[in-house]
Amino acid sequence: MRICLADDEPLARERMRKMLSLADGIEICGEAQNGEDMIALIREHEPDLVFIDIEMPKLDGFDVVEALAQTDFRTDPPLFIFATAFPGMAAQAFDTGAIDFLTKPIRPARLELALSRARQLLMSREAMTRLETLQSHLDELRETRSRSGLNTPSIWVSSSGQSIRVEPSQIEYVSAEAEYIRLHIGERSLLHRQSISAFEDEMADQGFVRVHRSFIVPARDCVQTSRTSWGGLQVHLRNGAVIPVGRKFKDKLSAILG
Structure with a gap:
């Protein structure tokens, strides 16, 4: 299966490339960091499958699909899988011509499921119908994207001479390190020059809650609480992390968990 990748974040492309290298029968025939380059790549290589980030400079993922619908x-045209940092959009995946929506950070098991769907569809050659259907849903998708919080402030983190954009929905939890905070995102973490109190104030409207003087978590990912062997309270997150809860923050956490 021949695949093209499009994402404006080099680290995101690198991570996807590594995960795809573990799958059988995959050939990456091109990569792009913006929509215009992606259109040229697809027209040149005519891949079987396209992984494309929704938010990119010049032309976004929807614009790419719209342009290719005229090609x-x-x-047969390629199948499309959108990547997005906004989980609320994933529910609409099967109402459009895209075969799947992957929420960042993308997990290997979730990627394998998407590849399996692509293989099945390639065998049945439904790509043209799906591309036409996807084009007809673009206005609806753009409206959904707007409602899903794309006005949410991104966080730009400097790392190894690069500026990396982090969406709040990607952050699994935040820990304090002196005058810095560490953003924990999937299998990696990024050090960001900002105090944890400043982050708490800035992101309060984005569903983050402080549970300890050194930890902030997204309310959406709090699953349950438990006691340590010495009686301290801790909260379990959806990703498996266990975070200590300070005594002065217990009431905030109780309000979240009901």
Whole structure:
């Protein structure tokens, strides 16, 4: 299966490339960091499958699909899988021509499921119908994207000479390190020059709650609480992390968990 990747974040492309290298029968025939380059790549290579980030410079993922719907492909058009930092959009995946929506950070098991769907659809050659259906849903998708919080402030983190954009929905929890905070995102973490109190004030409207003087967590990912062997309270997150809860923050956590 021949695949093209599009994401404006080099680290995101690198992580996807590594995960795809573990799958059988995959050939990456091109990568792009913006929508214009992606259109040129797809027209040149005519891949079987396209992984494309919704938010990119110049042309976004929806614009790419719209442009390609006018293309006269020599064979069958590619299948599309959108990547997004906004989980609320994933529910609409199967109402559009895209075969799947992957929420960042993408998990290997979730990627394998998407690849399995792509293989099945390639065998049945439904790509042209799905591309036409996807084009007809673009206005609806753009409206959904707007409602899903794309006005949410992104966080730009400097790392190894690069500026990395982090969406609040990607952050699994935040820990304090002196005058810095560490943003924990999937299998990696990024050190960001900001106090934990400043982050708490800035992101209060984005569903983050402080549970300890050194920890902030997203309310959406709090699953349950438990006691340590010495009686201290801790909260369990959806990703498996266990975070200590300070005594002065117990009431906030209780309000979240009901």
